[in-house]
Amino acid sequence: ISLEVSTSGGNSSGALPVGMMFEDVNHGGDGGIHGQLLGDNAFQGTNASLFRYASIGNATLSIDDTNPLTSAIVRSLKVDVPEDASGEVGFSNDGFWGIKLPQGTYSTFFWMSGDYEGDVTVKLVPKTGSGTEFGSTTLAIKKSSKWTKYEAKFDVKAAPNGNNVWALTFDGSKTAGSTLYFTLMSLYLPTYLDKENGLKPELAQPLADIKGRFLRFPGGNNLEGDTIDGRLRWNQTIGPLEDRPGRQDVWSYANTDAIGTLEYLEWAEYMNLEPMMDIFAGLALKGETVTGDALEPYIEDALAQIEYAVGDSSTHWGAIRASHGRTEPFALKYVEIGNEDNLSNGCASYVERFQRFYDAIHAAHPSITLIASTADLNCLPKDLPGDAWLDYHRYDRPDAFVEAFSFFDNIPRTNKYIINEFAAIYHNNGTRATYPTMRSAVAEAIYMMGAQRNSDLVQGLAYAPLIAHLAAVDLYNAWTPSLLSFRNDPPVTILSTSYFVQQMFAQASDPTDRYVDVVADGPLGPTVFWVASVSSGGQGVVKGANYAGVGTALRVRFAGGVEGTKRARVVVLSGDAEARNDEVDPGAVRPVEGVVEEGAEGWFEVEMPAWSVVVLVAE
Ligand code: AHR
Numbered sequence: 001i002s003l004e005v006s007t008s009g010g011n012s013s014g015a016l017p018v019g020m021m022f023e024d025v026n027h028g029g030d031g032g033i034h035g036q037l038l039g040d041n042a043f044q045g046t047n048a049s050l051f052r053y054a055s056i057g058n059a060t061l062s063i064d065d066t067n068p069l070t071s072a073i074v075r076s077l078k079v080d081v082p083e084d085a086s087g088e089v090g091f092s093n094d095g096f097w098g099i100k101l102p103q104g105t106y107s108t109f110f111w112m113s114g115d116y117e118g119d120v121t122v123k124l125v126p127k128t129g130s131g132t133e134f135g136s137t138t139l140a141i142k143k144s145s146k147w148t149k150y151e152a153k154f155d156v157k158a159a160p161n162g163n164n165v166w167a168l169t170f171d172g173s174k175t176a177g178s179t180l181y182f183t184l185m186s187l188y189l190p191t192y193l194d195k196e197n198g199l200k201p202e203l204a205q206p207l208a209d210i211k212g213r214f215l216r217f218p219g220g221n222n223l224e225g226d227t228i229d230g231r232l233r234w235n236q237t238i239g240p241l242e243d244r245p246g247r248q249d250v251w252s253y254a255n256t257d258a259i260g261t262l263e264y265l266e267w268a269e270y271m272n273l274e275p276m277m278d279i280f281a282g283l284a285l286k287g288e289t290v291t292g293d294a295l296e297p298y299i300e301d302a303l304a305q306i307e308y309a310v311g312d313s314s315t316h317w318g319a320i321r322a323s324h325g326r327t328e329p330f331a332l333k334y335v336e337i338g339n340e341d342n343l344s345n346g347c348a349s350y351v352e353r354f355q356r357f358y359d360a361i362h363a364a365h366p367s368i369t370l371i372a373s374t375a376d377l378n379c380l381p382k383d384l385p386g387d388a389w390l391d392y393h394r395y396d397r398p399d400a401f402v403e404a405f406s407f408f409d410n411i412p413r414t415n416k417y418i419i420n421e422f423a424a425i426y427h428n429n430g431t432r433a434t435y436p437t438m439r440s441a442v443a444e445a446i447y448m449m450g451a452q453r454n455s456d457l458v459q460g461l462a463y464a465p466l467i468a469h470l471a472a473v474d475l476y477n478a479w480t481p482s483l484l485s486f487r488n489d490p491p492v493t494i495l496s497t498s499y500f501v502q503q504m505f506a507q508a509s510d511p512t513d514r515y516v517d518v519v520a521d522g523p524l525g526p527t528v529f530w531v532a533s534v535s536s537g538g539q540g541v542v543k544g545a546n547y548a549g550v551g552t553a554l555r556v557r558f559a560g561g562v563e564g565t566k567r568a569r570v571v572v573l574s575g576d577a578e579a580r581n582d583e584v585d586p587g588a589v590r591p592v593e594g595v596v597e598e599g600a601e602g603w604f605e606v607e608m609p610a611w612s613v614v615v616l617v618a619e
Pocket of ligand 1: 025222339340421464465
């Protein structure tokens with residue numbers, strides 16, 4: 001196919017071309033991107049258990065709730081030491097289905113109470129077998145009936161696998177017959193950019209490498225909670241960890257909320273992403289709603305949440321944020337009102353709920369773009385404010401995404417859209433996909449192209465969900481597929497085919513671009529699709545996708561020439577239709593980068609293999 005890319009026509013780019021949507025599902029947060037490695041470290045949620053713990057030296061372990069650390073952290077590990085104890089006694093924690101140990105300086109802390117004076121040793125050792133120690137530290141404990149925090153840093157050697165535990169031991173002969181309590185036990189690996197309570201580099205770095213534009217957080221269904229009472233309360237996710245109670249999430253496990261409002265805002269900042277904060281808008285996942293004047297406290301709460309992000313230290317919540325170590329306000333420009341309020345019985349009441357939240361937030365923060373959590377106009381006020389964006393989610397089959405290439409062509413241009421969740425989660429036969437395939441990734445690319453050429457309307461897109469721990473997927477079967485997945489034991493990190501499409505699109509899309517007209521010598525679709533853009537500096541970009549089992553030649557010429565251009569950078573992602581990066585072969589599909597020289601009469605010629613996504617950037 002030959003494409004003559006014009007310098008005119010088309011649309012200017014959306015403000016946030018490619019972004020990320022994060023919520024803690026499948027332990028993508030706790031035990032995932034969070035840098036803290038111990039599981040059930042403070043026994044939060046409604047089904048706390050000892051399944052990640054093991055006794056050492058015949059200590060009897062139980063979960064105790066009679067000796068709270070704070071009003072938030074109410075449970076602890078009760079360790080009863082046998083009367084005849086001697087030698088090493090204590091317990092171990094095997095993390096989130098294993099602990100991977102890259103080399104580096106780790107930090108650990110725990111809270112302890114009980115009648116003991118002596119040493120406590122913390123060490124990282126294989127779960128089975130003995131002799132090997134990857135790192136350890138010894139802390140001097142002072143006798144105290146009060147809770148005391150102990151912390152240390154220590155060097156850790158790389159472990160060959162993830163079948164390791166964090167073990168805490170003390171002298172059995174000095175503690176025989178006594179009871180000791182431990183809670184909020186933590187182990188942090190060296191974090192991304194070396195931040196306190198930070199992110200795990202293994203997962204943060206690939207996200208940063210996408211080079212996206214925005215980060216939506218914290219959900220998703222998890223924001224809503226199953227019930228109003230079970231909703232995510234932003235103000236219980238801030239401040240010292242011992243003041244964060246955590247909560248039972250909607251995805252079958254307890255969140256520690258150690259990644260909370262401040263950590264999300266910082267995460268966005270570390271990766272140069274616009275923060276897009278979701279606020280709870282009075283709908284719970286199982287259909288409970290809040291309406292009428294009963295909404296007022298929730299609106300106040302949303303305003304407080306926003307003030308926590310943007311207020312300076314003269315404001316109530318800005319001062320609280322400053323007391324949490326962050327004086328400078330965040331530049332929060334996007335707030336989404338609820339999540340999928342068209343679903344779960346929420347539609348009818350969202351007309352009122354949206355309007356009330358919109359009015360209050362817009363009055364207080366007129367420069368913040370407010371996003372409705374649905375694009376279903378039946379669920380929105382008739383005189384919808386023109387500056388509100390509409391969030392349109394799509395989870396579908398690959399063929400349906402390809403058919404939706406022109407979906408945005410005829411949508412009324414009254415309000416701008418953002419696609420804050422999309423993914424090809426089904427195969428074409430309707431069965432659920434476990435991993436993105438090449439076919440699904442090409443289909444997603446085609447859908448993104450359809451949105452980008454309508455970028456006067458569609459401001460950006462975000463694949464969802466972002467991260468899954470495969471052991472959580474095995475156990476809870478809550479959601480597949482995800483953009484990235486991983487397992488600790490045996491250790492593996494999988495960047496999916498869809499991940500590379502997001503990365504290729506993000507790196508070839510800029511808010512200053514213009515999506516321009518293309519004259520082609522063949523049809524746009526049903527298998528070969530493209531979109532072309534030109535940057536303000538004159539750089540030309542063509543994105544193409546081939547949704548077929550035969551390759552085709554692609555010829556591109558930029559009308560009038562892209563000034564000074566003689567070469568183009570080309571990235572190609574391709575594979576068999578069902579090819580995928582998975583646990584068996586995480587490296588099955590990788591993008592291939594190359595350079596193509598401008599040929600006769602200004603044509604760049606590249607091959608579009610079967611089932612491929614191609615990005616050509618004239619430089
Ligand atoms: O991304 C997974 C879920 O899909 C989100 O929590 C929800 O918003 C959507 O239904």
